[in-house]
Amino acid sequence: xxxxxxxxxxxxxxxxxLVSFFLFFxxxxxxxxxxxxxxxxxxxxxxxxxxxPFYIKDSCFGRYIYIHDHLPARFNFDLLAxxxxxxxxxxxxxxxxxxxxxxxxxxxVNSGLGPQIExxxxxxxxxxxxxxxxxxxxxxxxxxxxxxxxxxxxxDLASAIYVPSYTGLDASLHLWDFDLKVRDxxxxxxxxxxxxxxxxxxxxxxxxxxxxxxxxxxxxxTSDNGSDWGTNLRFLPESLNMSMLSxxxxxxxxxxxxxxxxxxxxxxxxxxxxxxxxxxxxxRPHLFSFVGAPRPGMQNSIRGKLxxxxxxxxxxxxxxxxSPGINCNDPVTVMRVFEKxxxxxxxxxxxxxxxxxxxxxxxxCIPVFFHPATAYTQYLWHLPEKHTNYSVFIPVKEVxxxxxxxxxxxxxxxSNEKALAMREEVIRLVPKLVYADPRSRLESEDxxxxxxxxxxxxxxxVRKVIREGNDPSTGFADEDWTKFMFAQAPEQ
Numbered sequence: 001x002x003x004x005x006x007x008x009x010x011x012x013x014x015x016x017x018l019v020s021f022f023l024f025f026x027x028x029x030x031x032x033x034x035x036x037x038x039x040x041x042x043x044x045x046x047x048x049x050x051x052x053p054f055y056i057k058d059s060c061f062g063r064y065i066y067i068h069d070h071l072p073a074r075f076n077f078d079l080l081a082x083x084x085x086x087x088x089x090x091x092x093x094x095x096x097x098x099x100x101x102x103x104x105x106x107x108x109v110n111s112g113l114g115p116q117i118e119x120x121x122x123x124x125x126x127x128x129x130x131x132x133x134x135x136x137x138x139x140x141x142x143x144x145x146x147x148x149x150x151x152x153x154x155x156d157l158a159s160a161i162y163v164p165s166y167t168g169l170d171a172s173l174h175l176w177d178f179d180l181k182v183r184d185x186x187x188x189x190x191x192x193x194x195x196x197x198x199x200x201x202x203x204x205x206x207x208x209x210x211x212x213x214x215x216x217x218x219x220x221x222t223s224d225n226g227s228d229w230g231t232n233l234r235f236l237p238e239s240l241n242m243s244m245l246s247x248x249x250x251x252x253x254x255x256x257x258x259x260x261x262x263x264x265x266x267x268x269x270x271x272x273x274x275x276x277x278x279x280x281x282x283x284r285p286h287l288f289s290f291v292g293a294p295r296p297g298m299q300n301s302i303r304g305k306l307x308x309x310x311x312x313x314x315x316x317x318x319x320x321x322x323s324p325g326i327n328c329n330d331p332v333t334v335m336r337v338f339e340k341x342x343x344x345x346x347x348x349x350x351x352x353x354x355x356x357x358x359x360x361x362x363x364x365c366i367p368v369f370f371h372p373a374t375a376y377t378q379y380l381w382h383l384p385e386k387h388t389n390y391s392v393f394i395p396v397k398e399v400x401x402x403x404x405x406x407x408x409x410x411x412x413x414x415s416n417e418k419a420l421a422m423r424e425e426v427i428r429l430v431p432k433l434v435y436a437d438p439r440s441r442l443e444s445e446d447x448x449x450x451x452x453x454x455x456x457x458x459x460x461x462v463r464k465v466i467r468e469g470n471d472p473s474t475g476f477a478d479e480d481w482t483k484f485m486f487a488q489a490p491e492q
Contacts, residue, residue: 060150063456066158066199067145075165075190076142079173083108086169088133104133104169111438112139113265123336125278128266128437131329134355137213137247137261138166143438144448155199160459161208163242165190168214171231175218178226187219187233195238205241206472207459211258211451215351216250240477243458245451248353249378251484254477256458257378258451259433260355262362263331267440276427279364282339287315288368288411289341291334291356293322295349302347302370305402310345313408317341331359338363342419343392343411348374352484358433361390366422368407370396377483381454382432382447390425395486 079086086104107114113130120129132140142164145151152158167190174183194200194208212219221230233239234255242254249257266272290310295301310316319337321328328334334356338344344360345368352373360367369375369391376387384390394410396402436446445453465472 062159062460063150064152064158065145065148065150065160065162065452065456066152066155067162067164068194068197068199069164071164072193075167075170075186079166079169080108080139085173087172088135104136107131107133107136108139111143112136113437114263117263117331121332123332123339124264126271126274128271129263129331130265131331132261132263132265133213134247134260135168135172135213137258137435138168138211139213140261140435140438141211141245141448141451142166144435147438147441148452149441155202159207159456161199163194163208163210165210166212167210167233167244168212168218168246171214171218171233175230180224180226180232184232187231187236187239190233191236191238194242203241203459203462203466203472205238206462206476208241209243209245209455209459211245213247213261215248215353216244216246216252216255216257217248217351219244220250220252220255241473243455245455247355248351249483251479251481252477253475253480256454257353257380258454259379259382259435259447260353260358261435261447262355262358262433264362264434265437266434266442267437269442269444272431272434272442272444275362276430279339279362279430280424280427282364284340284342284365286317286337286341287313288343288345288407289317289319289337289365290345290347291319291321291328291337292347292349292354293320298350300399302396302399302402303349305399306345306347306370306407309402309405309407312405315408334359335363338365341365342423343368345407346370346374347396353378361426361433362430364423364427366391366419366426368392368394368411370394370402371484372486373484381450383429384425390422390429392422397486 083105084103088102088104088107109115110130114132114136115130116127117124117129117131120126145162145164155161167187170186174186177183194205200208216234218230219233220235221228221232222235234244234250234252240254243256244254245256245258247257247260249255264275266275288310290306292303294303294307296304307318310318317337317340319328319333320326326333338360342365344356344363344365346354346357346360347370348354352371354374357367357369357375367375367390370393372393375383375391376393387393392411392414394407431444431446432450433447435448436442462472462476465474
């Protein structure tokens with residue numbers, strides 16, 4: 001009997017211990033989950049950084065971004081405050097002569113989208129159209145980042161560090177200055193500030209990225225000759241460790257291209273769908289069109305011969321930008337032509353890429369490219385790998401390669417069925433090519449979302465290299481001239 005009682009007591013003691021342990025575990029989980037929930041209020045991030053509880057699904061795991069909000073205002077907000085000194089185009093204010101009043105101030109409204117087009121008419125159809133200056137991409141991106149759903153106040157938790165510097169606007173103040181010390185001063189100050197911050201030490205800047213509305217070449221001056229173009233920002237040792245997102249990437253692998261901002265900034269998913277349905281129904285009387293201007297000062301430009309071929313064809317519509325009465329900065333002027341065209345010619349301009357390429361895609365007009373670096377090797381996060389599904393490629397290495405009547409003959413060989421399929425693919429791409437209004441949030445993915453996902457994956461790949469014990473600098477900022485070689489272009 002005593003043995004039975006002893007055994008019973010033994011079991012009751014163990015039962016009590018198990019119950020106590022269970023209650024303690026429940027209380028611990030409750031306390032722990034409370035600290036996890038505090039993450040979303042910027043209170044306690046350290047716990048979730050080290051351990052991811054199996055019983056709490058964190059939709060932001062691996063997607064947290066830390067913004068350098070303490071960046072000195074001289075690198076962003078002071079520039080906006082002094083917007084009267086910022087040029088709206090590719091010339092300094094002093095070079096604009098009588099147009100010195102044409103500064104950036106009017107374009108900063110609506111979170112950087114620019115003035116809203118009050119009378120969009122039948123061409124644009126809704127009120128989510130703005131007169132957007134493409135150089136303000138860095139401002140638009142920053143405003144969208146402020147509402148990114150996976151922001152964190154703890155840089156240790158972050159998968160990426162966003163530097164909200166308005167590098168392009170800053171550079172534009174002195175790009176035309178012959179004194180290189182003046183031209184390069186701000187870039188040096190920026191990287192010096194960043195490299196002294198504790199966030200830098202975690203990956204020595206390889207988890208840092210910033211955005212600019214200018215091309216990468218504006219920050220890639222290769223000499224100390226004052227007559228050469230650009231700043232030396234991207235050749236500074238600290239900058240080599242960062243990724244730069246711009247409207248046109250260079251031949252260095254840490255310069256990555258994201259779409260030019262168009263003038264359409266939808267405030268809802270329904271506006272995107274309505275626009276897609278609208279362009280799908282357009283009648284397109286022009287087989288092909290070109291909206292632009294010749295480049296007589298550029299010896300290797302194909303625009304002169306391209307314009308000649310367009311004007312010689314009854315199937316082509318040419319809009320000469322800059323001629324009297326034609327304002328190609330007005331989206332109505334551009335979109336009216338693109339909406340009525342099956343194909344839109346997109347030759348290189350002052351650089352390889354064109355904002356017009358995204359205008360044509362937005363209008364449901366199939367782009368015709370002549371160089372792989374105009375789109376195919378640039379916008380890898382936003383355009384499909386199979387280029388023939390949404391575009392036509394006519395390789396022109398030299399001006400002489402563009403033979404008489406070549407463009408029209410190439411386009412006429414494409415069947416109606418193939419053209420319809422390409423147009424449908426173009427229309428399908430629209431949501432990922434536009435930057436939605438920063439003051440709203442879409443359910444579907446836009447150009448901003450694709451860019452953020454792309455940079456997060458890039459940085460995670462660097463972490464993988466580090467975990468494997470390899471040198472993270474290998475390949476990170478190497479030159480890659482294959483981007484500009486015709487071997488990279490698809491067969492049509």
